[in-house]
Each structure stands twice: as structure tokens, then as C-alpha cells.
Amino acid sequence: MEAKVVRTEEQYAAYLDEVQALISEDPKLNSKKSERLELLTVLLEAYENSKYPVESPDPIDAILFRMNEKGLKQADLVPYFGTSSRVSEVLNRKRPLTVQMIRALTIGLGISADTLVGASLPDSPAKKGAVDWSKFPIKEMTRRGWIENVGKVAKDNLEEIVKGFISEAGLEFGAASFRKAFYGEAETPTSRYALYAWLARVIQKARDRKPKIGSFDPAELSTSYLKELAQLSRFDAGPLLAVEQLEKTGIAVVIEPALKGTLLDGAALKDSDGTPIIGLTLRYDRLDHFWFTLVHEVAHIWKHVDGNEAFLDDLDSSSEDRKEAEANRLATEAFIPRVQWRRSDAYTTPNKDTIERFAKDLKIHPAVVAGRLRKESANYSLFSDMVGQNQVRQLFPSGEECEA
Structure with missing residues (x-):
């Protein structure tokens, strides 16, 4: 039957049932059934976006509305x-x-x-007409070897050193759009400088990797691609296999711990030449967190990133941004389709056995299922022995990439 734009709840329900049936068949990539599955998923998402839109409220308008x-x-x-x-x-x-x-x-x-937090982010220093280069986390940047040991150099020389570090990455203030709400220290002007420094470092490291990565073709990204990436989670070396797969696709992957004072899990952006870049901080050394963050950022690369913006994500915080909601939905669906989740024994009677059986059926790591249960229940004491604690950083053992 020819697939059509979804206009009714009945049609929506019918397509959901068909999607579930197709998923259970696990069709091969680029087969007719795989293409049908991807098309139906797109149609379902379009219907959900139109019927249940997620708009970003303006903080000041929210205050004025409450006053009225x-x-x-x-x-x-x-x-x-x-x-x-x-x-x-x-x-x-x-x-x-x-x-x-x-x-x-x-x-x-x-x-x-x-x-309200969106209103707390100050204008970039470029918009204010001045940059206080001393607000960069210079000591930490020096300790990590990003810049030379500046010691007690004159202020003008210090400015030139830091400015050179930023400009080397082709990054200017105002060039990246920080779309994600941050909490705590990340809301302050000082942390904004730290975010720019971290972003510059990620770009520089990604450029070092370019000779080792393939040519990027946006057409390669799809729901099937996300699903195949998610299913690599079932292997012990899954994180390494995923990085290898992404770099074959032409997406540079950089592991760089966040700078102090920022709450950051991952980032998605493009370099000036159009090369997609994913940055991961490994803030939480857990398999469930690694996998969701990675696929979330890939979804941003596929759907949202253009040449002028970077998505920097604190995935502990909730967001009403429509693009963040879409990335969350795509990542969630890649691991555990909605039509299977609430009908599963892992959801209705969660325990180690039901979680492992459900994960095996989906060809994903049990840590992902356990992580979803913890997230949805907001009870992070559940299944703490199943989320793959301390199993990620050990796979990336080189130098600064393993800093706590």
C-alpha cells in the first residue's frame, strides 16, 4: 500500500502497527522493507511534530504572562x-x-x-564589543597542554596567545549558537569563555583526525543508520566500533573532557570546510550515558547542524527546544522503538532477566534498557549494576582523554 501523509489518528495507529511489524523483521539496510520502515517513521514524526509541537518559550514573555x-x-x-x-x-x-x-x-x-534559564545566558562578548581574554580558563588550558606555559607574561601577550588558540580553530565569538540550557556555573559569563575554549580544542583535534576519516555524504544518515549504530552497543568494544563507523562515514569523533565549571556531555557541529564533528566529554563513565549521548549528537548532525551553529548538550537537563526534542526522540527510537517499549516485560516487570531478554531481542546492550528505566522513573538507584559503570573511559586510554 502506498504510504501517504498521516492525517488521522486511525492512520497514525495503523502505521505504528506496521512499523512494529517491520522492526520485528529486522530488514536489511537499503532493502524495500528497510526503505518502507524509514519512510513510515518520517511520516509518523511529521504527524507528531504537527499535532504535538514543542516550541521554545521566551523567558521574558513567560514572566510577563505570569504577571498579567x-x-x-x-x-x-x-x-x-x-x-x-x-x-x-x-x-x-x-x-x-x-x-x-x-x-x-x-x-x-x-x-x-x-x-527562565534561556534569559540568563548573556550576549556573546562580540555583541558587547569587548572580549576579556583573562576570563578564559588559562591555567587549565595550560595544564592540558592546549597553550604554552604563559607564566607571568604581560597582559597584551597573554591576549595574543589565547586569541591565537581560538582563531586557529576558525572560531569567532558569536559563530556558535549555544542552543542548550546549562545549569550552575555553566550559566555564567566565565563559563561561556570555557565553552568557547573547549569547542576550539575539539575543532583542532578533529582536524588532526581528518586524514583518517572518510568523505561525508549526508545521504548516508537515516533512521536505519542510527539503528545500526545503536546495535553496536551489544559488543564489548562497541564504543570503539561506533567511532570507527562514524569516521568511515566522514564524521570526526573527539573525546575531550569538559573544562571545570561547565556541565557538558557532548557537542555536534561542522568545521569551516563542512566536516561534521562530534565531541564527547565522557562526563559520566557509563555505557548507557555514552550511547545515548553519541546517537543524540549524530541525530543533530543529520537533522540540525548547519555551518554556523554548534549544539552543546547537557543531557541531564530537560529542554523545550524543538530540535533537542527531535534529537532525543530519534536517539530513543534508535535503541528502543516506542511501539515495543511499553509492551515489553522489561517495562511492565523490570528485573535483570527481563531487561537482558529485551536487550537481546533488540540487539542492544542491557545497560541502555536499564538506563531508560532509571531515567523514566527518575530513580537512579535502580539497576546501578547494569548500566556499565567504568566501562567507557578505559576504551579511550590515551593521555588527556582519560582525565577525570
């Missing part, structure tokens, strides 16, 4: 902001929210912190 809803005036917000002038500056978008303001508004007005 509660009949509040600007003077009523002084307890949350500190002074009347700060209230005016924030509402006129001239001043970013601080962590203290966000906490106060979340408790006092009941506005989600995820909504």
Missing part, C-alpha cells in the same frame, strides 16, 4: 530581582537573569527554571 495572570506590577517583582531598576532592566532585555533570580521566580511565581 496574577495581576502583578513591576514593583511586585522587586523581592525577586532585588531593586526596581533591575526589574526594569530584565524585562527590557538589558540585563540577564542571575541564578538567584531564577530560583526566586521559580519558587515565588511557579515559572519553570527550564523556561
Whole structure:
């Protein structure tokens, strides 16, 4: 039967059943059934996006809406902001929210912190017209060997050293769009400099790897590709096999621990010549976290990354950004299709045996199933012996890539 755009719930349900049947057959890549599966998945996603859109709320609009809803005036917000002038500056978008303001508004007005955190990110230094090069984490960059030991060099020389490091990567302030909300220290201007330094280092290391990677063809990426990548998780050397597979596809993969003060799991971007780059911090040394982060970033490369933006992800935080929601959905579906999850014994009666059987049926590592149960229940004490703790960094043992 010819596949058509989904317009009704009945058609949606029918396609879900067909997708489940096709998944159970595990069709070969590029076969007619594989192509049918990919087409139906795209049609289902299009229907879900149109019927259940996920839009990114504007933080200031959210505050104004709550003020109108509660009949509040600007003077009523002084307890949350500190002074009347700060209230005016924030509402006129001239001043970013601080962590203290966000906490106060979340408790006092009941506005989600995820909504408010976007307003706390300051404009890039380029927009402010000045860059304070001393705010880069110079000591840590020196310790890692990114820049020469600057010691007590003059301020002007220090600026030139750091500026050279950033420009060597072809990265200018404002060139990367930080779309993900960060928490804690990552919300501060100082951490923004650290993010740029980390991003520059990832780009530089990716360029070193270019002679070893293949030519990138965007047409190679698909739901089937994500699924095949996810199924490499069942092997003991799966993370290494996945990196090898991605680099054959033309995607450079860099392991680089995050700088202090940033909450960062992974990144997806393209170099100036169009080479896709995935950066991983291995913040949590667990198999379930590695695999979801990796496939999430591949989904960004496939669907979202253009030449001018970088996605930097803290996957502990929730996000209402539509592109982040799509990357989450694609990654989740690649490992455990929605039509199989809630009907599985691993979901209804979770224990070691049901988790391992379900993982075997899906050809994925049990750690991924255990990780999903922990995430959905928000109970991270569950199945802690099944998520592959301390099994990732040991596979990438060279130098700084193994720093804690």
C-alpha cells in the first residue's frame, strides 16, 4: 500500500502497527522493507511534530504572562530581582537573569527554571564589543597542554596567545549558537569563555583526525543508520566500533573532557570546510550515558547542524527546544522503538532477566534498557549494576582523554 501523509489518528495507529511489524523483521539496510520502515517513521514524526509541537518559550514573555495572570506590577517583582531598576532592566532585555533570580521566580511565581534559564545566558562578548581574554580558563588550558606555559607574561601577550588558540580553530565569538540550557556555573559569563575554549580544542583535534576519516555524504544518515549504530552497543568494544563507523562515514569523533565549571556531555557541529564533528566529554563513565549521548549528537548532525551553529548538550537537563526534542526522540527510537517499549516485560516487570531478554531481542546492550528505566522513573538507584559503570573511559586510554 502506498504510504501517504498521516492525517488521522486511525492512520497514525495503523502505521505504528506496521512499523512494529517491520522492526520485528529486522530488514536489511537499503532493502524495500528497510526503505518502507524509514519512510513510515518520517511520516509518523511529521504527524507528531504537527499535532504535538514543542516550541521554545521566551523567558521574558513567560514572566510577563505570569504577571498579567496574577495581576502583578513591576514593583511586585522587586523581592525577586532585588531593586526596581533591575526589574526594569530584565524585562527590557538589558540585563540577564542571575541564578538567584531564577530560583526566586521559580519558587515565588511557579515559572519553570527550564523556561527562565534561556534569559540568563548573556550576549556573546562580540555583541558587547569587548572580549576579556583573562576570563578564559588559562591555567587549565595550560595544564592540558592546549597553550604554552604563559607564566607571568604581560597582559597584551597573554591576549595574543589565547586569541591565537581560538582563531586557529576558525572560531569567532558569536559563530556558535549555544542552543542548550546549562545549569550552575555553566550559566555564567566565565563559563561561556570555557565553552568557547573547549569547542576550539575539539575543532583542532578533529582536524588532526581528518586524514583518517572518510568523505561525508549526508545521504548516508537515516533512521536505519542510527539503528545500526545503536546495535553496536551489544559488543564489548562497541564504543570503539561506533567511532570507527562514524569516521568511515566522514564524521570526526573527539573525546575531550569538559573544562571545570561547565556541565557538558557532548557537542555536534561542522568545521569551516563542512566536516561534521562530534565531541564527547565522557562526563559520566557509563555505557548507557555514552550511547545515548553519541546517537543524540549524530541525530543533530543529520537533522540540525548547519555551518554556523554548534549544539552543546547537557543531557541531564530537560529542554523545550524543538530540535533537542527531535534529537532525543530519534536517539530513543534508535535503541528502543516506542511501539515495543511499553509492551515489553522489561517495562511492565523490570528485573535483570527481563531487561537482558529485551536487550537481546533488540540487539542492544542491557545497560541502555536499564538506563531508560532509571531515567523514566527518575530513580537512579535502580539497576546501578547494569548500566556499565567504568566501562567507557578505559576504551579511550590515551593521555588527556582519560582525565577525570
